[in-house]
Amino acid sequence: MSLLEISGLTLDLPSEPSCRLLDGISLNVGAGETVGIVGESGSGKSLTARTVLGLLPGGARTSGSVLLDGTDMLRCPPSVALDRRRDTVSMIFQDPRSGMNPVRRIGDFLTESLRLCEGWSKADADERALELLRSVGLPRPESHLSQYPHELSGGMLQRVMIAGALTAAPALLVCDEPTAALDVTTQAEIINVLRKQQETRGMGMLFITHDLNLAAALCDRVYVIHSGRIVEYGSALSIFTSPRADYTKRLVAATPTIPSVSGRRSSAAASHGRAPSAGSAEPALEARGVSKCYAIRGGADIRAVDDVSFRVPPGGALALVGESGSGKSTLARMLVGLERPDSGDILVDGVSRSTRPRSRAERLKRARAVQIVFQDPYLSLDPRIPAGAAIEDALRLHSTLRGVEARARVLTLLDRVGLTEKHSQSKPRTLSGGQRQRVAIARALAAAPGVLVLDESTSALDVSVQAQVLDLIDEIRRERGLTLVFVSHDLAVVRRVCETTAVMKQGAVVESGATAGLLEHPGHPYTQLLIDSIPKPRRSLHAISQ
């Protein structure tokens, strides 16, 4: 019998009578096996994970069974479910920072279940906590015990969460997107910790993720879930290389990869056959030794951006890639004039823009030169203003179009980003994430800018939506000869759009060059680390058995 056997699980909420949240989910996890559930947001993957621990939303009605080591977690008395959570199954959550009580110490978090539920003495519990912290590779276990969560970084906290989940020596570990809130290099470390613990303890692992690459890299078998149903399951490699269900096919096609793995699909940049020769013409956008410091109260200044220089020719596309804290977003803000560099200069079409604009005309001229699309589509639109009106506002500011003409132009722009007249009346809250991002793009285009900065513009979107928006950006760029600067943490994403890439670390550019070349022959160890950290599907069953 399997360690975990879910059969025919359905779940309804009275608040959403029209749609069934989980619809006939069946899956199993054997002892010592790693099983992935892959799905986009709203697919029901997190809900499935929670049912394994008997955590249901209030008022949920279920049918089917969730057998954990022979106990049906849906029907057993609460005390039995409590016991199973203490000794059989543990869970790791997405965001370690919100997953730990901010007012209690790390030591308290690790030992509370032992002391309160198992009656261990404080000394014994602390000893066990230290042992666990060591095993997940934290540098100073003794001092961590008396620290508060806010004193640790996200990656360290996720290690603490893992240690916390392992206190009870569970037979099954449920991981709900445990690395989604982390940088890619940190993700790689956490995945290693998980893999090592899973192997040494022989635990079963149920790994929930939106990232097909990650699932394929870590899991033996993968279930693909879509709108509350399992659409496909099989070995990780077969799902990735030969998907059968339509949804899986689309998902695989939309998933960004880097060439060293799936290789054959040509990058968007290369297919244009238009690798611009740097320096041949006046650059559309140029940064000359740009630096920016932030003063931190009671500490040394932080060099957010440190002597960065680059040139982007007209119609070119530059990717600025880095992890959090690399200064890439600060640089993006300086490019659009939201902040001014401490030293150095930013030139658009040869015109410096590092000083404060002196007049309304100059401010508008600069706005017409560079526009930006932000990361979060939910926050970057004014909640009160309908999509069409938002675009019309920008048009009125930057053109002489008024009345009927302006509205016609709004519709043209909406049409260009794949939206219709119906959307122009919609308030942002009625639009989906992808639609909002399209509105944001249309609004940026209303000023007819020469340079468009994309600040992580697709990273908040689901994989399939992200692919569509990336395609849209690429089309518009070709049509209008836009110069692009794409700020992102994801090498695989920028590769689709940008032919040159600059890798940033701690405010400085460590390496730059043609994207394809950079990916194939990284010259800097950090670039190499970034590439290595991207999860790659294991190539063969042989690799899995090892």
Place this chain on the structure above:
Amino acid sequence: MTILPILKKLGSLALTLFAASILVFCSMYFVPGNPVSFLLRGRSPSAEAVAAVTAQYGLDKPVPEQYVDWLANVLHGDFGRSFQYREDVSTLIASRAPATIGLVALAGLIIGILGLAAGITAALNQGRAADQAILLASTGLAAIPSFVGAIVLIAFFAVQLGWFPSFGSGNGFLDALYHLVLPALALAATFVALVARVTRTSMLEQLGREHVEVAVSRGIGRGHVIRRHVLRNALGPILTVSGVLVAGLLVASSIVEQSFGLSGIGSLLVQSVDRLDFPVVQAIVLLIVVIFVTMNTVVDLLAPVIDPRSMAGAAAR
């Protein structure tokens, strides 16, 4: 590193108190005309009365000097003399203080127990009958100003049923307590509702937090989770509101004392306003402001104990 924020808060306390004292002192200059005639409104401006007032406030000196002298006296506990009672204001206040302290303490106790209990019960039964009932009751209670509470309590429990006295403060501890029951209830009504609502909201917010779900997922029992992770984390807003509550209680006590014929500081304030006894008004207003601002600073200083993050705010990345 930990001492600096504390000093900062104490400094801002001192600054606020300083400004408040200037405002209270200068208030007698807000009326156009001579401060002597303002202070002696409604009294015969006899030569000796004028001389006494001039001496008390040093009105023959320049205004800044008047203020400095007045402040020095206040800091020594000397608030001058009451026109009405011909007594030192400080003696007068000291003799009235026990009644007010007893009233506010009893009301505070009722508020603490009932408010917290109702809020916690409502939060743990969100959406069910108990929650609805508590929400409804608190909407009603919150709308009962203390003078209305006093009238209603007197009408039913004192006059109709005759269970409690409606007037005076009684002799001896138990009798005094007996006399304080209705006033304390009248005073507490609004604030019970306030505390219950804040507690409920704060608990519900914590109940929805992911760390609570994590604690449950780790097999920690319901009682432990609620005590250690929900209630403990919900304390912040409750503490903040209790700072504000002190001011409300002190001011509303004047209404309640007046309604129930208790001779406390509050009723002294109202009577002094009525009888144009400005030195007493000045002293009591300043006293309430000092207590209120100090309480809020204490609450502020306690915040890092409740939530360690608030201390690290400046040092964090």
Place this chain on the structure above:
Amino acid sequence: MTTFPLTRAVPRHFRPRSGNPLFTAAIILAMVMVIAAAAATLIAPYDPDFVDLGNVLSAPSPAHWLGTDAVGRDTLSRMMFGARTALLGPLLVVLLSTALGIGFGLLAGWFGGWIDAVLCRVFDLLFAFPALLLAILAVAIFGKGLTAPVAAMTIAYIPYVARLVRSLVVSERGRPYVTAYRVQGFAGCWIAVKRVLPNVMPTVGAQSTLNFGYVLADLASLSFLGLGVQPPAADWGAMINDSRGALMSGQSLPALVPAIAVVLVVIAMNIIGENLSDRIGGRRQP
């Protein structure tokens, strides 16, 4: 979406829609009060100051729906005329303090820097004076009546509104949609007044509605203490004060009628205010 099982949250659709009938009732009550106050001269059955010593403390009857007080004045008529001062005072306080509070709050929140620092200091100072205490002090200085307390309460409520506006504006200012307006080249003042202010107004409006109830209760308290509207003018608080003697002799109606009216108006304002802020909360969800 996944709620936590410690409390069995009843999903929104299943919650009894108690808000709406209550909300309607509150609106109707508020309108009745306003009409009664506005048309008091037309619809009041008696002169509110008409003393009828032969008909003292009468029980409700067809002639006197709500009975008469200790000197035989018709309670219903006095309630109608009393509604004028009862509603006018809080209306003035709320309108003035909201208008000024929005101005100061927007200034502090949008510009930040030294303007913010100075304004916050001033707010802190005013916060040290609870509204009712400031009103009492104002009466002690300027004399009894409605003017001094209304002015004092206005001043006391400005920092509440201003702080609310400031914190809302600060949080809006940091949102990407505001940044987006900046990048598009819109002027800062345009963004603040035309785009940020309308987004914070509903919350401020809801809070001001709540404040209306509290101010009404505070002003009635002052009249009750004999420091506000002076007899013989009809005023709810003063009516309660006048009827305390009758209350002690078991005739509670003349005191209870205005007391209940005060409570009803405060409840109605609370319900309206909370419903408004709930609606805003619902609308704000992405």
